[in-house]
Amino acid sequence: MEFNFLRFWNLLKRDFLLGYKKDIIVFAIFAFVNGIFFAQKFSYLGNMFIAIEMYVLLGFRIFMEYHKKLSRSNILLLPVSNLERYLSVFMRAFIYYPIMIIITIPIGAIIMKPILYLLTSDQTSSITDILFFAKDSIVRGLNTFSTYYVFIFALFFGSIFYKKLAGLKFPLLMNVIMTFSAIVLKWLFIAFFGEWGLFIIGISVDSTDFIINDAFIHTTLIVVSLILLFLAYLRLTEEQA
Amino acid sequence: MIEIKELKFAYKPKKFIIDNMNLNIEKGKIHGLLGKNGTGKTTLLKLIGGLLFPSSGSLDVMGFKPEKRQVNFLSNLYFLAEEFSSYDMSIKSFVNTHSVFYNKFSKEQFYSFLEAFEITDIKQNLKKLSFGTRKKVHIAFALATNANLIVMDEPTNGLDIPSKTQFRKIVLSAMREDLTIIISTHQVRDLHNLIDNILIMDKGNIILNQTNEAIISKLYFGIASNEDDNKDILYSDKTIKGVEIVRENTLNEDTELDIELLFNAICTNKEKIVKLFNK
Numbered sequence: 001m002e003f004n005f006l007r008f009w010n011l012l013k014r015d016f017l018l019g020y021k022k023d024i025i026v027f028a029i030f031a032f033v034n035g036i037f038f039a040q041k042f043s044y045l046g047n048m049f050i051a052i053e054m055y056v057l058l059g060f061r062i063f064m065e066y067h068k069k070l071s072r073s074n075i076l077l078l079p080v081s082n083l084e085r086y087l088s089v090f091m092r093a094f095i096y097y098p099i100m101i102i103i104t105i106p107i108g109a110i111i112m113k114p115i116l117y118l119l120t121s122d123q124t125s126s127i128t129d130i131l132f133f134a135k136d137s138i139v140r141g142l143n144t145f146s147t148y149y150v151f152i153f154a155l156f157f158g159s160i161f162y163k164k165l166a167g168l169k170f171p172l173l174m175n176v177i178m179t180f181s182a183i184v185l186k187w188l189f190i191a192f193f194g195e196w197g198l199f200i201i202g203i204s205v206d207s208t209d210f211i212i213n214d215a216f217i218h219t220t221l222i223v224v225s226l227i228l229l230f231l232a233y234l235r236l237t238e239e240q241a
Numbered sequence: 242m243i244e245i246k247e248l249k250f251a252y253k254p255k256k257f258i259i260d261n262m263n264l265n266i267e268k269g270k271i272h273g274l275l276g277k278n279g280t281g282k283t284t285l286l287k288l289i290g291g292l293l294f295p296s297s298g299s300l301d302v303m304g305f306k307p308e309k310r311q312v313n314f315l316s317n318l319y320f321l322a323e324e325f326s327s328y329d330m331s332i333k334s335f336v337n338t339h340s341v342f343y344n345k346f347s348k349e350q351f352y353s354f355l356e357a358f359e360i361t362d363i364k365q366n367l368k369k370l371s372f373g374t375r376k377k378v379h380i381a382f383a384l385a386t387n388a389n390l391i392v393m394d395e396p397t398n399g400l401d402i403p404s405k406t407q408f409r410k411i412v413l414s415a416m417r418e419d420l421t422i423i424i425s426t427h428q429v430r431d432l433h434n435l436i437d438n439i440l441i442m443d444k445g446n447i448i449l450n451q452t453n454e455a456i457i458s459k460l461y462f463g464i465a466s467n468e469d470d471n472k473d474i475l476y477s478d479k480t481i482k483g484v485e486i487v488r489e490n491t492l493n494e495d496t497e498l499d500i501e502l503l504f505n506a507i508c509t510n511k512e513k514i515v516k517l518f519n520k
Binding site for chain 1 (some may be wrong): 287290291292293294310311312315316318319320322324325326328329330334338339341342343
């Protein structure tokens with residue numbers, strides 16, 4: 001695996017310059033939306049919006065050059081290694097985009113608070129409030145990322161797996177796989193234990209089992225996430241144009 | 242420079258676009274890759290550039306396996322596709338952000354080539370340029386990389402007549418001993434006085450791989466005279482100048498290679514001509 005820091009830095013700069021015009025539009029929209037929700041303490045909705053924003057960015061704004069045949073040739077012929085190509089998108093997805101989303105929260109809140117004050121005559125508005133909500137929002141934003149990490153890694157893989165509308169196709173595929181797996185699991189459980197109800201009760205009643213299962217689930221999800229990241233790398237090495 | 246052995250490639254199972262190809266391409270020459278539409282020229286170039294992976298067989302380009310996409314390989318190769326996506330940036334930004342990946346890139350050369358193509362405003366956005374002008378920028382960039390292998394797929398498509406002449410001049414001026422250029426085209430006239438070696442593709446294979454000298458030593462190109470026996474003529478075409486013919490050059494006559502006539506002759510009398518070169 002070839003890696004050269006200077007070359008990688010040049011690739012990051014190139015990728016940033018190619019995408020920044022559209023990124024600005026996307027982040028302006030996010031700042032507006034985040035501003036409305038976070039400035040009004042709608043914490044639950046705000047968290048949901050962060051998740052949606054990550055979904056939009058990872059589902060539709062990464063691996064963009066790999067989605068069309070002509071632009072795919074450009075990136076595949078660029079004298080950089082596959083690892084550098086991969087890491088450039090990785091940095092965009094997991095460092096640049098989360099940071100930008102988090103930045104749009106206080107900026108959006110500061111801009112939207114006075115506008116909302118004019119529209120709704122909200123007397124509690126103050127810069128201290130806004131900064132407090134922004135800080136609170138960032139913590140909640142980070143929590144949101146950590147809660148949905150498997151989904152985020154799955155979208156990352158889906159964006160290189162599918163060339164068109166990856167953000168729609170991959171969640172749909174995951175939904176189908178999960179539904180199918182649940183049906184098969186239920187069918188197997190009934191076949192072995194005769195009754196589905198036992199399985200439900202077994203988990204909900206026994207607290208020790210529940211803790212073990214929880215750790216097991218997280219370990220599995222972390223392993224799945226790493227596999228998805230590795231699969232995305234393999235997929236990139238196999239890209240043709 | 243390029244060594245291809247028993248190469249096969251198919252987009253769909255068992256429908257081979259490249260079928261058992263064997264080919265050696267020498268370095269330091271300009272090779273013209275000719276062929277009708279759909280014979281696999283672009284596919285072959287993409288395989289050489291590592292944009293496609295072979296189904297079977299081996300492909301060695303400058304000592305590298307193209308599908309591995311190693312940095313040393315890619316920095317010594319420039320692939321100019323027939324169509325390309327345009328970058329949403331100025332010519333200046335494009336050259337600044339992309340030249341850094343090519344160790345031997347010369348900005349001086351790039352700007353001189355642009356000047357030769359009469360492109361002076363480098364602040365113009367590539368996306369807003371005409372297809373022909375964008376192509377000129379990419380041709381200038383390709384030659385300024387000073388890569389050892391430059392692959393051009395239909396480089397003259399979209400260029401106006403003066404630019405085609407300019408293209409030939411620029412390519413010849415950029416030629417070096419260690420540079421190999423492969424130009425694929427179906428507009429054979431555009432390669433006049435430019436190429437050293439002719440590769441002709443047909444049905445997924447190379448049917449002719451000969452230098453200009455080897456071709457004129459075997460074939461005569463000219464206007465038919467009364468002495469020309471109809472039986473010896475491999476191809477003829479009525480023109481204003483008279484009847485242009487291609488026949489076997491049995492008497493080692495002086496003749497000038499006419500790529501278009503050669504190509505048409507091969508299209509109509511393939512087996513006879515191929516046999517002549519395999520003697």
